[in-house]
Amino acid sequence: MLDFLRIVLIGVGATAIFDLYLMLLARLGLPGANWTMGGRWFAHMPRGTFVHASIADAASIPGETAVGWTMHYLIGILYVGVVVIVAGLGWLDAPTLLPALIVGWVTVLAGWLVMAPAMGAGFAASRRPNKWTVRAVNLSAHTVFGLGMWLVALVFAG
Structure with a gap:
């Protein structure tokens, strides 16, 4: 449980x-990031719609902002679970940077290969006019996420 x-x-x-x-x-x-749009995407899934031409043009769903923020944090927790699965439970007692960074870098692919295309932005935001800026922000933010996993893990280490 701990x-x-x-x-x-x-x-x-x-x-x-x-x-x-x-x-x-x-x-x-x-x-x-716009977690309202992410929430709209997630909130449409139980209704059977997984891919949108443009998530901004999809029907608004009550509570979509809360759904977006909730899913964002749940996925962050899930990714830490992936680090523990990959590196072993011992990582929680003696966290090392590399597994956290690797998972952080790999998780950017979820946005590029799944979320962006399904929300109408194309593979790795290829349909966005500022696609290279978006990609750089995505990669740097997921690097920061990996660093954050390691730093926070150090605080809670054995």
Whole structure:
């Protein structure tokens, strides 16, 4: 039970660091995340729609912002679970940077290969006019997420 609690705390902490980083980038004029649109995408799934030409043009669903933020943090927790599966339970007691960074980098593929195409932005945001900026932000934010997993894990280590 303690291991599960640490996974949750690390996931929440690392996701919060990810969000703070994106807020900083947004203040600098770079593209951030819109968890309302992510929530709309998730909220359409139980209704049978998984792919949209444009998620912004899809029907709004009550509570979509809360759904988006909730899923964002749950996925962050899930990714910490992946680090523990890959690196072993011992990682929670003696966290190392490389497994967290690798998972952080690999998770960017979920956005590029699944979320962006399903929300109408194309593979790796290829339909966005600022696709290279979006890709750079995605990669840097997921690097920060990996660093965040490691740093927060150090706080809660054995």
